Amino acid sequence: MGEKILLAHGSGSRLSHDLISKVLAPSIMNPVLARMDDSAVLNMSGKLAFTTDSYVVNPIFFPGGHIGRLAVCGTVNDLSMSGARPLYISLALIIEEGLDIDDLRQVMASVKDTAVEAGVQIVTGDTKVVDHGKADRLFINTSGIGLIEYGTDISGSNARPGDKIILSGGIGEHGMAVMSQREGLHLSLPVTSDCAPLNHLVSVMLSVSKNIHSLRDPTRGGLASTLNEFAKQSDVGITIEEDKIPVCDGVRGACELLGLDPLYIANEGKLVATVTEVDSGKVLSAMKKNKYARQAVVIGEVTTEHRGRVVMKTSIGSSRIVDMPVGEILPRIC
Amino acid sequence: MGEKILLAHGSGSRLSHDLISKVLAPSIMNPVLARMDDSAVLNMSGKLAFTTDSYVVNPIFFPGGHIGRLAVCGTVNDLSMSGARPLYISLALIIEEGLDIDDLRQVMASVKDTAVEAGVQIVTGDTKVVDHGKADRLFINTSGIGLIEYGTDISGSNARPGDKIILSGGIGEHGMAVMSQREGLHLSLPVTSDCAPLNHLVSVMLSVSKNIHSLRDPTRGGLASTLNEFAKQSDVGITIEEDKIPVCDGVRGACELLGLDPLYIANEGKLVATVTEVDSGKVLSAMKKNKYARQAVVIGEVTTEHRGRVVMKTSIGSSRIVDMPVGEILPRIC
Numbered sequence: 001m002g003e004k005i006l007l008a009h010g011s012g013s014r015l016s017h018d019l020i021s022k023v024l025a026p027s028i029m030n031p032v033l034a035r036m037d038d039s040a041v042l043n044m045s046g047k048l049a050f051t052t053d054s055y056v057v058n059p060i061f062f063p064g065g066h067i068g069r070l071a072v073c074g075t076v077n078d079l080s081m082s083g084a085r086p087l088y089i090s091l092a093l094i095i096e097e098g099l100d101i102d103d104l105r106q107v108m109a110s111v112k113d114t115a116v117e118a119g120v121q122i123v124t125g126d127t128k129v130v131d132h133g134k135a136d137r138l139f140i141n142t143s144g145i146g147l148i149e150y151g152t153d154i155s156g157s158n159a160r161p162g163d164k165i166i167l168s169g170g171i172g173e174h175g176m177a178v179m180s181q182r183e184g185l186h187l188s189l190p191v192t193s194d195c196a197p198l199n200h201l202v203s204v205m206l207s208v209s210k211n212i213h214s215l216r217d218p219t220r221g222g223l224a225s226t227l228n229e230f231a232k233q234s235d236v237g238i239t240i241e242e243d244k245i246p247v248c249d250g251v252r253g254a255c256e257l258l259g260l261d262p263l264y265i266a267n268e269g270k271l272v273a274t275v276t277e278v279d280s281g282k283v284l285s286a287m288k289k290n291k292y293a294r295q296a297v298v299i300g301e302v303t304t305e306h307r308g309r310v311v312m313k314t315s316i317g318s319s320r321i322v323d324m325p326v327g328e329i330l331p332r333i334c
Numbered sequence: 335m336g337e338k339i340l341l342a343h344g345s346g347s348r349l350s351h352d353l354i355s356k357v358l359a360p361s362i363m364n365p366v367l368a369r370m371d372d373s374a375v376l377n378m379s380g381k382l383a384f385t386t387d388s389y390v391v392n393p394i395f396f397p398g399g400h401i402g403r404l405a406v407c408g409t410v411n412d413l414s415m416s417g418a419r420p421l422y423i424s425l426a427l428i429i430e431e432g433l434d435i436d437d438l439r440q441v442m443a444s445v446k447d448t449a450v451e452a453g454v455q456i457v458t459g460d461t462k463v464v465d466h467g468k469a470d471r472l473f474i475n476t477s478g479i480g481l482i483e484y485g486t487d488i489s490g491s492n493a494r495p496g497d498k499i500i501l502s503g504g505i506g507e508h509g510m511a512v513m514s515q516r517e518g519l520h521l522s523l524p525v526t527s528d529c530a531p532l533n534h535l536v537s538v539m540l541s542v543s544k545n546i547h548s549l550r551d552p553t554r555g556g557l558a559s560t561l562n563e564f565a566k567q568s569d570v571g572i573t574i575e576e577d578k579i580p581v582c583d584g585v586r587g588a589c590e591l592l593g594l595d596p597l598y599i600a601n602e603g604k605l606v607a608t609v610t611e612v613d614s615g616k617v618l619s620a621m622k623k624n625k626y627a628r629q630a631v632v633i634g635e636v637t638t639e640h641r642g643r644v645v646m647k648t649s650i651g652s653s654r655i656v657d658m659p660v661g662e663i664l665p666r667i668c
Contacts, residue, residue, distance in 0.1 A: 011555065013659040037491075041382070043381055050424065050458055090384065092386045131470075134470040331465065
C-alpha cells in the first residue's frame with residue numbers, strides 16, 4: 001500500500017511543508033519558486049495577458065493525458081489565444097483526503113514535462129486538502145501570465161466579414177477519450193485525447209501574418225460553441241462546410257454509437273482562427289509544419305449574412321443552423 | 335424553493351453563458367472583463383507580484399464573513415505581503431451541483447464589495463460545476479497580480495538580527511469563528527472572523543519606512559507557523575513575549591475550552607512584520623491609525639541566538655520553544 005494524503009497535509013503544519021518540499025516542489029523547482037514567499041516576484045513590461053482555469057476532469061487519468069498535463073495546456077492555450085507568449089503559471093491543488101501520493105507524483109512529473117515543452121515556469125502555488133468525500137480525488141487550478149509581443153489585437157470580437165476560418169485539426173478527441181475512459185466504453189477504434197500546448201503553433205502563425213483577427217481553443221462546448229461566440233462577439237455571420245471538418249474514425253464511430261455530435265465535443269489541443277483571405281494561405285502552410293496542426297484546414301468563412309449565427313452546409317447539400325449547446329453535453333471533461 | 339445549480343451550468347452551454355451573464359458577471363463587471371475573451375489583457379510595467387490560493391472553507395458562511403470575502407482578502411493580502419500594490423484578481427469557481435443560486439449571488443455581492451474596498455479589479459474568471467457529492471458546495475480560487483512600486487525587497491528571507499517583530503492585532507479570530515460555526519459551538523463570547531484586505535495598511539507602512547524586511551499574514555498554522563517560516567528562511571532566531579500578544583477574550587475562552595493554542599489558529603486580517611529597531615516606532619504609529627491595526631504591537635525581536643527557532647518568554651517567566659505545528663490543527667478554515 002502506498003502513502004495516502006491525510007487532512008493534515010493541508011493544514012499549514014510540518015506535514016504540509018514536507019508534502020510541498022518532497023512531493024510537489026522538486027519536480028517544478030526554479031529560482032522564483034525557491035523564494036518560498038506568498039507571491040512570486042517577476043520583472044515584466046508591456047501588454048500582459050492574464051487567465052485562470054480550474055480542472056475537475058473525471059477520471060484524472062485518461063487516454064492521452066491526465067489532469068496535470070491538461071491543467072498546464074489549458075492555461076498555456078488560453079494565454080496563446082490572446083496572442084500572448086505564455087511565461088508564468090500558478091498551480092493550486094485541491095486534494096481529496098486519501099489520494100495516493102504516488103498518483104500525485106505522477107501528476108507532478110507530467111506538469112513538469114508539459115511546462116518544459118511549453119517553455120513556461122511554475123512560479124507560485126497552493127495546496128489544500130479536503131475531507132474524504134468532499135472533492136473527487138484532485139482538482140487543479142492554473143492561472144497564467146503571458147506577454148503580448150506582436151502588437152496584434154486578437155479577440156473573439158475582431159472577426160471580420162471575408163475572413164477565412166481555419167481549424168487546426170480533427171475535433172472531439174479529448175471529450176471522447178475522457179468519456180470512453182469514464183464510462184468504460186470499449187471502442188473498436190480507441191480515441192486518445194489531443195491535449196497539447198499550442199503556444200509554439202500560435203507563435204509560428206503570428207510570425208507569418210499580422211492579419212489573424214480571432215483565435216480560440218474550442219474546449220467545453222466544442223467547435224460549435226467557439227464559432228457561436230465569435231459570431232455573437234463580432235456581430236458577424238459564420239458559414240462552415242461539414243465536409244471540410246476533420247473527424248477521426250474513432251470519434252465518428254463513438255459519436256454515432258452514443259448519438260452525439262462531434263461539433264459539440266471538447267478539444268484540448270486544437271484552435272480556430274479567423275484570418276484575412278489574403279493571409280489565409282500562408283498561415284495555413286505555416287500551421288501544417290507544426291506537429292499539432294498537420295491536418296489544419298479552412299472550414300469556412302465570416303460573412304455579413306445571418307449575423308450572430310453559425311450556418312453549416314451539410315454533406316448532402318442542405319444548410320442547418322449550428323446553435324449553442326443548451327444543456328449538458330459531457331460533464332467534467334476538463 | 336430557490337433555483338439550484340445544475341451540472342449543465344458548467345458545460346459551456348447556453349445555461350453556462352446565462353449563469354455567467356446573469357449571476358456572476360453583473361456584480362463585478364468592468365471594461366477588461368467585458369471583452370469576454372479567454373485572457374484579460376493588461377498594461378503593466380515593472381516588478382510584479384503573482385500569487386494564487388484556493389479557498390475550501392467549511393462552512394462557506396461564517397461569523398464575520400464568507401468564502402467570497404475570504405477569497406478576495408486572501409489573495410489581496412498575499413500580494414500585499416510581498417510589498418506589492420494589488421491590482422488584478424482572477425476568480426475561479428468550482429460549484430457543487432445543487433448549490434442555491436441565491437447563495438452564489440450573496441457570495442458574488444461580497445466579492446464585489448471586498449474588491450471595491452481593496453481597490454482591485456476582477457479581470458478574468460472560470461466556472462466549473464461538479465456532480466452532487468463531489469465537492470462541498472463551493473470552492474473558490476483567486477490568483478492576483480500586483481505592482482511592487484516602492485523598490486523595496488520584502489521577503490521572509492530578509493529578517494535581520496535586531497529587527498523588531500510587529501503584530502497588527504489579536505490572533506486566532508478567523509479560525510475560531512469558522513470552527514465555532516462548523517461545530518455548532520455556543521460560545522458565551524462569540525468570535526467574529528477578522529477577514530479583511532490589508533493592502534491599504536501595508537501601503538501606509540511602506541510609505542513611512544524603507545526598512546520593513548519581512549511581511550506575512552499568519553493564516554493556516556497561525557502566528558507560530560509564520561514566525562517559524564521567518565526563522566528558517568532567514569536563518570535567524572526569533573524571541574517573542576507571550577504577554578505582548580493580543581488575544582481577545584472570546585478566542586482565549588474558546589481555546590481553553592477546546593485545548594487549543596491561539597498561536598496555531600488561523601488569522602485572515604492580521605500581519606506580522608520585521609522592521610529595524612530605528613523604524614519600528616514610526617511604523618507602529620502609522621499602523622495604529624488604520625482600522626485593521628488599532629491593536630498593533632511589538633511582540634518580540636529577531637536574534638542571532640537559537641537560529642531557525644522561535645522561543646517564547648511565557649507569562650510566568652520561563653521560556654519555551656514554539657515549534658511548527660505537526661498535524662492537523664483546524665481543517666478547512668480557509
